[in-house]
Amino acid sequence: MSPLYAGVLGAIVVTLLVVSFSRIHKVKTKADYLVASRSLSAFVLVFTLLSSWIGSGSLLGGAENAYRHGFAALWQAGGGWIGLLLIYFIAPRARRFAQFTIPDLLEARYNQAARVLGVIAVLFTYTAITSYQLIGGGDILHLVFPTVISPDLGKYLIAAFVIVFTAVAGMSSVAYMDVFIGLLATFTLLLAYPFLLHAAGGWSGAMHALPHSHFEVLGDLTLIQGLELAVPTCLLMLGNQAMYQKFFSAKSEKDARNAVIGWIVGTIVLETIIVTLAVLGSVVFPTGEVSQHPREILAYTALHGLPAVLGALLMGAVFAKIISTANNFLFSPATNLVNDVFVRYISPKSSDKQVLIVSRLMVVLLGVWALYQALHTESVLRKTLYAYTIYSAALTPVILAAFYWKRANAAGAVSAIAAGTFMTVFWDSPFIHHHLPAIIAERDAIFPSLVASLLCLVVISLVTKPPRPEQLAKLRAD
Template structure:
């Protein structure tokens, strides 16, 4: 157990060192929010990879794989499909070169779209941050079961994340992600074949589990699979955290190159995560982890290498440490992004437009702390990470992704339509839990993604057709991109 504690301690110290090392480079608003637009492709690859693959994959996706098998790749596959489309969006986003998605919404639509966009982002991003705290708390409890409860672990993880994120902003986040991405990718790829060998080989894994674990449809059905696929795909296409990374790129060429590396890394790492969880379900079909299957990856790190040689025990500790670091990394990204909205889209836009760089940096760090506390509060009332993830993804997918894509690719989309689309997509998702029980069973038993997305798209297209086309000046800045 001391080995696991030592690895976690070393990782925390490294992350703190990286954050402090970047602090001296943060002098202006642009330095804090978009790393001075200086990130090269190599750094971008790993910060994109680390921000995307967090507790949603490591806990929610792994839980799904433990229970259902490789059908869990539908959730990951939504991201892969989105990435292929992002290859064509990334250079245009870098040309636009603003700070946040609401900057884009106001430029293309109006101020109301900007404000509604901020609300949808706050709901989505703090929800996603909240279950990163759950994942980190679970890991700390597994390592220190007699000292740290899962709830206490959430408080500790929240403290780490708030401090790391507040120190140096995007620069801190990006360079921590470089270290974490390399550690996680290497460790998980090494751990998978070792765990398969300990299970008796792939044939033994296959024999120990139902045949449905090795199909892509049978266990969940096509519609349920789409309910995993669509929210992930649409969240990725409109993901503000991703666009901020493109705004932070050194050049359009770096942005496009980073997407290629991101695609390769994401396909490999998410497939490995699902394969480890499936192997874990063969190794540990009963016991503590069967009651909390979201912990399967960390459980494999803790118990899958325990009686092995010293190098393999170290690999198990590194696997646990890599998962812990990935959760911190993802929480940093998803916490930092909405803080930039409150600073750039509310404080600097409406409250204090003449604020100095020094004052903006102070307010930025305060927003990180306040939003971190809000995310912690949400985590205390959350039981299912997968359910929380799909809720958060759906808000963004229905409310923002359609109007973001329309901003780049559909000149006829109007400001009134964007406002209606964002408002309706958000409202349907947030209210679905209360509305669904009163609807016919065929509709009420479905997740919110289909009704929320359909309602949002109807508003976008129908209102655009009955309102005046956008003015030429609304389109010019994006056409240049």
């Protein structure tokens, strides 16, 4: 155990808790807790959006992919970049709608059934995403304290911390802490690059040590495999409730749109440097423990491949990013259960105090569910794609249709959400593997799930009654 690394992780934990508890007195109403009183500036939004998007999916799953396949891993990140370019035009409309959750939008534009199914899809997706953040945090604690903390114990410890931190002050603590985390991660990842490049013998040394395919656009992947990485990421980005909730928290439509510009630049830079560091790490550490667990390459590099101070800061930055993403994706489904179930159906007249109590209880319950999933997950990359696919197929088409297709109606939306969710869960069942050719059954669920969802949305919307004028009014373009 290195005292320096332990000290950095301890300082980050203490800082997060201090910021969180310092904002308790500012959280008095539902709007304070769920959308930070709609007060976030573009600067704060940039970093909270970055921190919520770049977590274990990139730092573990993306890095694992880069360690194995080289720069072809950027197909996964590239899907998000395309989604970001489209979000630039969506952000002002989302802020104009200015509610609390995606199911708010689904009910306003479609009906109550769409809201309920939307909640179910969000719960499946976001607790799965939270679960592999807990895996990542547990891995880091095990690397720093190998004789004291096992990977599973690390998951328990991270889960406890994330639950407490998220429950205390809600969106307010999450957003403002993300500014510190985003700055720390950006600078340490960039500073690590020249040191690791030197250790790898420069680019000439890296290209000599690795297969030529590691530096090709597709590498050893097929085009279909590349698209199976890019499409779920793009569609999750376009429909991501955590993102829309940040837009709902913005001061204005202008702040929401300006934040997207900074988010695009930051995401491209950070995800590219993460993949680059993982590729260089595969040169420096081609064998040994990390070759058996390549998702740990960034943390392992921080511990064994960098000067002590920089390594400790990089380890702390990766740890903080994972914590931040876990906070964001745990907080978001808790918001759904409170706003879309408790307030909407169980206790519509509940006071702000009651809402805050229930909100914090939901964070605890969902955190426990995410921990259960973390303890039973082997591959972070596979779990990432599963989570992305549920959301991409079930919700993103109907969310985009809510903004951009006036003919989309409740019947089409409800059937699309149900079809996308069912097909994603069903695709990994024994039935598929026993009754379809292997060339089809072995493919990821994204394309069959997306086709099923789109067919239901388009066909059923066209053969049933169009939406009422009042359903379109809140999402008009002007």
